[in-house]
Amino acid sequence: MIATIKAEWRKNRFRPAFLVSSGVIAALVAFFYATNWYLALHPAASQRPGGTNILALYPDQFVNNAMGAAYPIGAAIAIVLGALLAGSEYSWGTMKTMLTQRSGRLTTWLGRVVIFEVWMAIVTVVLLAAAAASSLVVAGFQGHAIAWPAMVDLGKGFAAVLLILSVNGALGLALGTLFKNSAAALGVGLTYLLALQIIVVQFIDAVNNGAYKWLGNLFDGQNADALLSTFTSAAFGPSTPASIAPNTAVTVLFIYVAAFLVIAAGLLRQRDVT
Amino acid sequence: MEHTTIVETHSLTKRYGSGVLAVDSVDMSVRRGEVYGFLGPNGAGKTTTLRMLVGLIRPTSGTVTVVGHAPGDPAGLAKIGSLIEGPGFYPYLSGRENLRVVADLVGVSHKRVEEILDLVELGSRAGRKFGTYSTGMKQRVGVAAALLKDPELVILDEPSNGLDPQGMAEMRKLIKDISHSDRTVLISSHLLGEVEQICDRVGVISNGRLVTQSTVQELVGEKGVLVKAQPVEQAEDVLTRMFGHEVVSRQNGSIHLKITPENSIEINRRLTSAGIGVSELRPYERSLEDVFFQLTGEKQGS
Numbered sequence: 001m002i003a004t005i006k007a008e009w010r011k012n013r014f015r016p017a018f019l020v021s022s023g024v025i026a027a028l029v030a031f032f033y034a035t036n037w038y039l040a041l042h043p044a045a046s047q048r049p050g051g052t053n054i055l056a057l058y059p060d061q062f063v064n065n066a067m068g069a070a071y072p073i074g075a076a077i078a079i080v081l082g083a084l085l086a087g088s089e090y091s092w093g094t095m096k097t098m099l100t101q102r103s104g105r106l107t108t109w110l111g112r113v114v115i116f117e118v119w120m121a122i123v124t125v126v127l128l129a130a131a132a133a134s135s136l137v138v139a140g141f142q143g144h145a146i147a148w149p150a151m152v153d154l155g156k157g158f159a160a161v162l163l164i165l166s167v168n169g170a171l172g173l174a175l176g177t178l179f180k181n182s183a184a185a186l187g188v189g190l191t192y193l194l195a196l197q198i199i200v201v202q203f204i205d206a207v208n209n210g211a212y213k214w215l216g217n218l219f220d221g222q223n224a225d226a227l228l229s230t231f232t233s234a235a236f237g238p239s240t241p242a243s244i245a246p247n248t249a250v251t252v253l254f255i256y257v258a259a260f261l262v263i264a265a266g267l268l269r270q271r272d273v274t
Numbered sequence: 275m276e277h278t279t280i281v282e283t284h285s286l287t288k289r290y291g292s293g294v295l296a297v298d299s300v301d302m303s304v305r306r307g308e309v310y311g312f313l314g315p316n317g318a319g320k321t322t323t324l325r326m327l328v329g330l331i332r333p334t335s336g337t338v339t340v341v342g343h344a345p346g347d348p349a350g351l352a353k354i355g356s357l358i359e360g361p362g363f364y365p366y367l368s369g370r371e372n373l374r375v376v377a378d379l380v381g382v383s384h385k386r387v388e389e390i391l392d393l394v395e396l397g398s399r400a401g402r403k404f405g406t407y408s409t410g411m412k413q414r415v416g417v418a419a420a421l422l423k424d425p426e427l428v429i430l431d432e433p434s435n436g437l438d439p440q441g442m443a444e445m446r447k448l449i450k451d452i453s454h455s456d457r458t459v460l461i462s463s464h465l466l467g468e469v470e471q472i473c474d475r476v477g478v479i480s481n482g483r484l485v486t487q488s489t490v491q492e493l494v495g496e497k498g499v500l501v502k503a504q505p506v507e508q509a510e511d512v513l514t515r516m517f518g519h520e521v522v523s524r525q526n527g528s529i530h531l532k533i534t535p536e537n538s539i540e541i542n543r544r545l546t547s548a549g550i551g552v553s554e555l556r557p558y559e560r561s562l563e564d565v566f567f568q569l570t571g572e573k574q575g576s
Contacts, residue, residue, distance in 0.1 A: 007378035010371070011364055093362025097419065100328045101379040102352045272331035 004103045004111025009118070017084045018119050021077045025123060026130035029069050033057060033134035059135040060147045063157035066131035067228040070161040072193055074127060075168040075224065078120065079189035082172020085116055086264065087182030096273050109265050116173065120165040124158055157231060164224045167253050168193065170260035171220075177264040197221045213243065220256045223249040279339075280306045280427050280458045281327060286336035288322050288482075296322040298482035299336070304460055304475075306426075309453045311473035311490075312462040313562075315570055319482040320462040321359050324431050327460075328356050341427055352380070355425035357433060361416030365405030369396055369415045372404050373422065380423040387422070394418045394448060410441040417445075421452060428452060430461045434468055446472055470562040480570035494560050499538060501529040501545075502554035509550045516544060530558065 012018060039045055040054040056065065089095040098108055132148075139146055149157075171192070175185035197219055204216040216222060226244035244252075281304035288297040297319040304310045314320045325331045326338060329346020343350025363372040373387045391397045394414040399407075404415065413433060420428055433449065434442045442465070449472055453459040463469050469476060470490060477487040486493065503509035510529055514522045521532045531541075535557040545552050 003379055003381055007375045010378055011367060011375045014366075016366055092364065093360060094364060095362070096325075096330055096358055097362040097376070098379065099330060099346075100351060100354070100356050100358065101376060102348055102381065102423070103379060104346075104348050107348075272325075274325070274331060 001103075001107055001110060004107050005114050007098075008111045008115035012085070012115050012119065017081060018122075021081055022123055022126045025069065025074060025077060025127050028073055029066065029127060029130035030134050032069060033065070033131070033138060037138050054138075054142065057135060057138045058142075058144050058147070059132065059139055060149050062131040062135040063128065063149050063153050064231045065135070066128050066157060066161065067231045069127055069131070070164050071224045071228055072221075074123070074161065074165055076190055076193055077123070078165040078167075078169035079172040079175075079193060080186050081119065081123075082116065082169040082174075083176040083185035083189055084172075084182045085112065086173045086176025087179060087185045088176075090176075090180035090273075091182065099273060105269050106265060109268050113173070113261060116169060117166065120169050121162055124161045124165060127161060128154070128158060160227050160231065163250065163253050163257070164227070167220050167224070167256045167260070170257045170264070174260040174264040174267075177267045193221070217244050218252065220253060223252040223256075227253065278306045279303050280341055281310075281460065282339045283323075283327075284337045286323065286326060286338055287334050288319075288326060288331065289334045295482055297326070297333075297479075300479070300482075300484045302477055302484055302487065304427075304458060306458055307456055308474040309449070309459045309461065309472055311469035311476040312460060312479065313464065313466065313469055313476055313566060314462075314479035315464055318479045318570070320464075320479055321431055322482075323479065324356070324358055324429055324460075324462055327429060328354060328358065330358065352423065353426045354429060355420030355423060355427070356429040356431075357413075357416040357420045358429065358431045360432075360435065361412045361419070363404045363412070363415060363419075365403065367404055368401050369404055369407065369411070369418075370400035372415060373400075373418055376419045376422055382422055382424075390418045390421055393421065393451070395444075409436040410438070410444075413437060413441075413445065414448075417448060417452075425457070427458045427460065430459065432463055433461065434463065434465055442468065466561070466563045466566050476562070478566060478569050485569045490562060493565050494562060497534070497557060497559050499531040499533055499535055499541065500554065500556055500558035501531065501541065501552065502527070503529070503545055503550050503552045505550065508548065509545055509552075512544055512548050512550065513541065516541070528554070 036052045037057055040052040040057060055061070089098070099105060103111070136146065172185060172189050175189050176182060179185045198221070201216040201219050201222060204212050223244055226242035227246055227249040229239065229242045230246045232239050281302065283300055283302045286297055286300040286302070289295050300323060302323070312320055312323070322331065326333050327340050327345055328351070338345050341350050341353040367375070370387060370391065373390065374384055377384060377387050388397070391400045394417055396411065396414050396418065399411065404412065407415065417430065417433060420430065430449070434445050437445060446468060449459060449461065461469070461473065473490060475487070475489050476493060478485050501509060501513065506524070506527060506529065510522060510524055513529060513531060517531060517533060523530045538555055542552055542555055
């Protein structure tokens, strides 16, 4: 197992897809801060009633702000990374190279999942660090006193983002293994995340005046939204309480991670590598 | 002499869901320490068989034992180095870094990577990205990866694929270098000259069935004498009277005699005295290519 983890880290530590994705998410967070800062200083340009509150952009709020980038943008990036990690092993022919060395199939899979999770944690840190750095720049220019969120809130934020990236990354991994191809996997994954899931949930919620809303609440996107909506404060204005309790959302999301990873492991274990 | 087998299959069969029978009841036996050539036309079932040996695909039926283990068993894989259907490596990593990934997996030192790079003569170019390598260099990385763990059994699937004549010659030399006394090499190929030059024994597969398995010498058969003469029917009559039906056969307009070349002077004298023109009279040996085409039913020169 250690040998597999070592090999997976060696091959993925400088993988362009991970490095580029980390850069992209940092740039998106910086862009988000820049536009909101502009809108906060120029309320007339904002379509949001009352404009953007500059208080939401200061360091004490950076964890809450970072949540906006975790879903669906961070989730989409996680799907792409998962699909690339699993699918390209087939298109490059490296799956057969890995499976004909010394490790069994499940050990190889576990090593890959461990390193994928390490990368999800790195992307989470980059996202939070970019938000912290951007908030510091805003506070510095505005001459506002620097105050950071409590460590416990930072920890909760890190865990929430990591969980959401893990759910979607595991979906990408499962699809990449299912299709034995990156392109099909990320196409299906992104379509599910950005369109299919939303349409299906809206349809379910509309049936019989919401009688089947519980069914819609089982979708990972609904639970991700519910979890992220708990990261808010007065600076963000009034918010509507989510219909899913945070603890339930966390449990459902963990079940999704486990289910996707078990399905992918089963596919890898049972199917021929051609 | 007692031979121990390192690869043994019994009634090995692979049928795909679509009904295609890729490998059909193959009984294959590779002896420890030999260079075994696995021959067959494209699509005959060579790669499918080799994939089953290393556990990449599961047989539909039949049994396989490779280095004393079931295929895909980690204990067995630790003793097998393989290059199946072309080298598969990460294009964004260098050749050296790709080999270090494999070294980490199999638990060998990075010093060993450098030794192997020297063996396959890639040392000076090992720092370049794998994606930029030529076909020959990629094949070398594949062979290097197969050798990293100093395996008891090396399985090379079409190692000369895509190589130019010089590259093929270099690959042949490399295979000879790595096939020392206690290491077994199982090499699949459709390049008969290559196999004839480096293999001790061969198995020929056609349409999924192993049609023969023996030493190259046994397969090529006894030596004989080839006669080209006109009129050929008359020449055949004379030679049949001289040696009997069982010795004489006609193939592609020439007459093959299963006799030793010492009789050539007498053959020439008898034919010319019968008024038959002799244009060619020489010892002949069947090439592996002749045998291959005969066994697989493939048309020569097609």
